[in-house]
Amino acid sequence: MASFFGMRGIRFLLALTMALGGLLVVTAPARAAVDTNLVNFDAAGNQVIRFDTDGNAVDAHDGAIERFGGTYYLYGTAYDCGYQWQNNDTFCGFKVYSSPDLAHWTDRGLVAPPRSCQYCFRPHVVYDKATRRYVMWVNDQGAADKFRVYTSRTPTGPFTEQPVPDLPDQTHCTADLAVFVDDDGTAYLTCSNAGWHIAVIQLTADYLRAAGPYDITGVTRVEAPSIFKRNGTYYLTMSDPNCGYCTGTGTSYLTAKSPLGPWRGRDAWTAEDGALTASGGLYGLSQQGEDWRDYTFSFDVAPLPTTSGTSAQAGFSVRMNQDDHGYLFLLTGSGPAKNGQLSVLRRAGATTASHVVKLDKPIVAGEWHHVAVTAAGATLTTSIDGVQVDAYTDATYATGKVGFREWNGANLESARFDNVTVTAADGRTLLSDDFSGDFAKWVVPTSGVKFTDDSCGGQPAQVATLPSRHGAPTYLYFSDLWDFHTNEALANYYWQPLSFGSDGAIQPLTCANSRVHLDPGHPGHQRPIRALDQTSGVTGFRATCDIAGTTRREQDFTAGRTGRLASLAVTVFKDGTETGRVLRTPPSDPLDVEIVDRGTGRTVWSASVPASTIGWSARNLTVRPGIRVRRGAEYAVRLGSSTTTGCYGVAFNDQNPYPGGTSAISTDGGAGFTAEPARDLKFQTSVER
Structure with missing residues (x-):
């Protein structure tokens, strides 16, 4: 009505109604719902570019979509100036776009300006009702605490930087972040740490610092976390495995009844026919053994085919008190016609020393072998089926636990293990397990539950919760379709509303175009061009x-x-x-x-x-x-x-x-x-x- 009559008309109607002794109720027109087609691919299945209302490619990546009021906002890292992670420091700034329908995006400019920065990415903005401020967290490896925090009166800025957030040292958070606000207004920061675990940290009431409580999930080699809540269950999605700017890394999720956990996914270890089957999950270490020095770790093992079917590989470790910090052994075979190999790796989050031993017999998927590794001083001696095949000398790690490790990536590794014994140099039995009972003697690795193996050609950024005035929210999945080329400015996007099974499980992505119902929302349009x-x-x-x-x-x-x-x-x-x-x-x-x-x-x-x-x-x-x-x-x-x-x-x-x-x-x-x-x-x- 206001748009039809104008304000003068409304005043006239009000005066006329009062003069006539009647009652007139004037309401502003409500924003209607709108159905939007999310076009990710053309008819031939090729990725397509999203253009803003001026006809320029949308340039906001590795960020987040939020709804404030009846408007949708996309925050992200800009790459148009030639910024390239790890290879230059010509950071282009963080950008924001707005849209009424998720299809027509208007460039609202920068929310953080360009500057010299080699590791700046993942802007996430939330609204704090208590302070009436919009709060933006970003990654910046050059900052004192690896993160920066900004506030603004409006969702498009200007944003003003606040003091260093001072996160708990125990979380070791250094990389990808996201911010989640619960129904009661409590905010949580989730971030990747140095061991590529995911930490969840409760924030203060102003969302600017850590409040104290935190949880570290059991999954490893993951990044790009995002939390959302559905029907009382919290979901934590993540890039699985971690792989910066990859063309197709998977997306997994964990669930919990509280943002501070415990977070559970899929146990990577199962007991089958009196033996341990390890399928992905990376490291599972013994509960005890931090001070074990000289010992023999023996067990039976049957490597199983990887997902690709091209090889079989089993991993085991000694003197490892922290995941991926110790000695890792990989027993690998590629079929009965080819001899196997043993790789010995010194790990500190990455391989720092290694050598490969060619075996004189095949390692065939499903066939059992007996393996023994003796750690004596600085020498690690390995035997297979009673025959010594290697002696490796390295003094980096003197003590530590034993364990098993299967890779968690797209080419998933798995193996069976049985009859484990750890014997001290003096003959004492330190550990014995035939896996006929539970896994009480081990720290069992947890894997995320995968709902896409390749994130539809990219890497996940976020699952955005878009509340609706009527009915359930929309949970919008968002991935950046990196092409693994150095020009990240050319990356496209994949957006799809998630669907759920009756048990709450996230259903597999369709990797196609989709349709989303937005309430509120209204159709947008391109900016008119004169003549x-x-x-x-x-x-x-x-x-x-x-x-x-x-x-x-x-x-x-x-x-x-x-x-x-x-x-x-x-x-x-x-x-x-x-x-x-x-x-x-x-x-x-x-x-x-x-x-x-x-x-x-x-x-x-x-x-x-x-x-x-x-x-x-x-x-x-x-x-x-x-x-x-x-x-x-x-x-x-x-x-x-x-x-x-x-x-x-x-x-x-x-x-x-x-x-x-x-x-x-x-x-x-x-x-x-x-x-x-x-x-x-x-x-x-x-x-x-």
């Missing part, structure tokens, strides 16, 4: 980078009106040469832009755009030719560069989004172009009369 004439739209586009040297690209368009070509925008980006994952070399020369009159074949306008003005993400390059165009006449925009390093890229769509023209490619420096039927580059023109 818009021709456009190929903003949906269904992918990226390719090959404009360099003799390779050029062009896009035809047909003028819809006669007048002045006020602007032409084509979506481009720059990329570069890569060796391994070392920082790329950007283009050495500018991008040349030409407009050709198809009727005459003449170039009617041209310009050179410096590489420094073109970003690493797909953004509109807008030029203002000001030339006269004729209704119905055909033109082409051509893109080329003589660069000898790197390349310039374009966004393209193979579903013919623009029937008035097509794209073409030249590989001979523009002497000839080959049409690409049904393909169009992303562009738009405006013509003023």
Whole structure:
């Protein structure tokens, strides 16, 4: 009503109603619900780029989606300036976008500015009702406590940095974080620690520091945590295994009845037919043995096939009091036709020394062997089936427990173990277990319950809880589709509402497009373009980078009106040469832009755009030719560069989004172009009369 009558009309109606002695109730129009299609892939299953309401690629990664009021906000790390984790410190800042429907995102700018930072990522923002402040936590390995905290009066900033949060030393939190606010207003920080466990830490009432209570989960080699609550159960999702910027690491979850645990997933150890079967979970160590020095660790073992089926591997350890800090042995076989091998690794969170022993017989999946490792002083002696196969000398670790270890990654390892004995140098039995009972003598590893093996081509960032005015919340899964290329600005996204079984189990991701019901919400739209004439739209586009040297690209368009070509925008980006994952070399020369009159074949306008003005993400390059165009006449925009390093890229769509023209490619420096039927580059023109 307010939008129809205006405020003057409302005042008039109120005065009239009072004069007539009646009653008039005027309410602001409620925001309606909206159903939004979450488009992750095109019809052929290719990843597509999400563009904001200005037509630029959304550039906010490894962050979070939140709903404040009736608006949805996306926070993330920006990469358009060329920021690359571990390889440079040109941090682009943290960005925020807003949307009414999760489909149309408006760039609201930076919530933390660019600066020198080699390890800055994962911004998460929550609202503290007690202080009426928005609180943002971010990772920063250069900070005194590895994290920074900011506050703001509004969800889009400006955010002001607060003192160092001073987390408990025992949690060893150094990496990926998320923040969760419970129904009672209590906030919890969850973060990865140095051993790649996940810690959950209760925060103070102002959400700025640790309150004291914390819990460390039993899973290892995981990162990217996120907590949500559903029907009284808390869920902790995580990247499983940890793998920064990977193209397809899995997502697992744990559950608990309290944010501070205990968190439970899938026990990686089971008792089957009087033996231990270890399936993933990484390390399971003996309960006792911190002070064990010289001893013999003997057992029977049958390596089982890995998930890929290409090999079988069993892991065991000695002198290890902390997961992955001690000596690890890997017994590996790849079939009956090939002899096996024994790897001996000194571990301190990573391999610091190792050697491999080639065995003189096969190690076949499912076949039992008897193994004994004797630790005597600085020498570790290994025998298999009664025959010594190795003697290794290293004095780094003098005491410690025994245990078993099976890798937890996509190529899951498993093995069976039985008849364990640990015998001291003086003949005393320190440990004996035939696994006919429970696992009371061991610290049993817990694995997360996987609901996707590859996060639909990326790495998980968050599960966002989006409350609804009517009905249950939406639990929106969010992963970054890294391509394992150094240009992280090109990463796309996978978004899908989670579904649950009757027992509360998270159902497997479909890795497809999906639909979400938002309440509140209302349809968004692209920002209007003045005098818009021709456009190929903003949906269904992918990226390719090959404009360099003799390779050029062009896009035809047909003028819809006669007048002045006020602007032409084509979506481009720059990329570069890569060796391994070392920082790329950007283009050495500018991008040349030409407009050709198809009727005459003449170039009617041209310009050179410096590489420094073109970003690493797909953004509109807008030029203002000001030339006269004729209704119905055909033109082409051509893109080329003589660069000898790197390349310039374009966004393209193979579903013919623009029937008035097509794209073409030249590989001979523009002497000839080959049409690409049904393909169009992303562009738009405006013509003023």
